[in-house]
Amino acid sequence: MPTLYGSDFAEVYSKYGYNQFSARVAELLPRVLRALHLTPDRVLDVPCGEGTFALEMARKGYLTTGVDRSSAMLGVARRKAREAHSKIRFVERDMRALRFHDEFDLVTSWYDSLNYLLRLEDLNKTFAGVFRSLRPGGSFLFDMNTLETLSKGWQRHPSFLEVDTRDAFALHRSTWDARRNLATLKVTCFVRRGQHWARTDELHRERAYSLPQIRAALRKAGFTDVASWGSIRRMTPPRRGDRKYWFAARRPSR
Ligand SMILES: C[S@@+](CC[C@H](N)C(=O)[O-])C[C@H]1O[C@@H](n2cnc3c(N)ncnc32)[C@H](O)[C@@H]1O
Incomplete structure (x- = not known):
């Protein structure tokens, strides 16, 4: 498979605005957390790309871990964290094979990263790994591009x-x-x-997944309290024609 997110594109991604999406999500997140009554300490961002969201989380005081399979994107993320004197753990790993257990209060996945999973079984594996990574009672927030x-x-x-x-x-x-x-x-x-x-x-x-497919995959992994929106700003229900779906799901408390 040809390289994805190699060093040249990682540099362009980081310098020329591709990371503005997750920067905006980081701005909106406190309101979303308040609305969902979430008060996380330990956050996993997967895939974290070149680290914009992870850095912002660390700046807000969360203990932050970022996972990505692109060493070039992680290289940029590590450099930015060093320059910001930010202590973030970055791990190079495929999101389909997460190895954390009961560790995080919140897992996030932004900028249609989950659409990169081209088979339903890959989405299932990733959701199962996220579920295991969360402590019981922890939450998963993410967006996906719609078919539209x-x-x-x-x-x-x-x-x-x-x-x-x-x-x-x-x-x-x-x-x-x-x-x-x-x-x-x-x-x-x-x-x-x-x-x-x-x-x-x-x-x-x-790959485009339908709302019922995504909800079913979340349930299959064990998630409950699945909520979805067509806009993270307004947190309104999804409608036909939405550009993105936004989700929150919870690992049940023991
Ligand atoms: C559109 S970028 C989003 C990055 C970051 N979340 C952001 O908002 O800027 C997609 C990221 O997914 C990563 N990625 C794609 N497939 C992956 C996989 N199977 N495992 C881990 N990372 C993956 C890429 O390396 C890339 O950094």
Whole structure:
């Protein structure tokens, strides 16, 4: 499989705005936690990417762990944590094979990272790992792209420039496979290296899962009190046409 989130794209992701999504979620989180009566201490962000959300959590005083399988994204995350004198544990690992047990009060997963799981059994494995990682009574908060977003939103502009600066350039081209509910995003990056430009191509694939599929997978892993919203800002019920689904689910107390 070609490298995903390699060093050039990790740099572009971190410098040119891709991380603004999780920065905004971090801003909104205190309100969401209050609404759900959650007062976590230990937080796991998976996948944490280049660490924007994890750093923000650590800054707010949470004991924070981040997991990702991209060593380049984790490299950026570790560098940023060092520069911020922030103590965050970063672990390089596939989210389908989490190894924590009864450790976290809150697990989060942002920016459609779970759509990268292309088979229902991968989603099941990940949810089971998140469930084990939580202490009894702990909560899982996450977002996923909807079928609407992947099949229509992404295809509305099948080719566009996401980044166009003096030092970096990123072209996004997307296609949709309706038979497999699979969106493919080809990201072509150019990063200036002195007098030259380095080119990398990455193929990102996201699968659309329906609301009933996601709810059933959460229940199968053992989660209860599953809530879903179409907007995290307003915490309103999901509706047809929403761009994202937002979820909260709880590992039952013993
Ligand atoms: C869209 S980025 C989101 C990163 C971060 N949550 C954020 O909000 O910026 C998706 C991340 O998922 C990671 N990823 C994809 N599949 C993964 C897997 N199976 N296990 C662990 N990380 C994975 C990628 O390396 C990448 O960092």
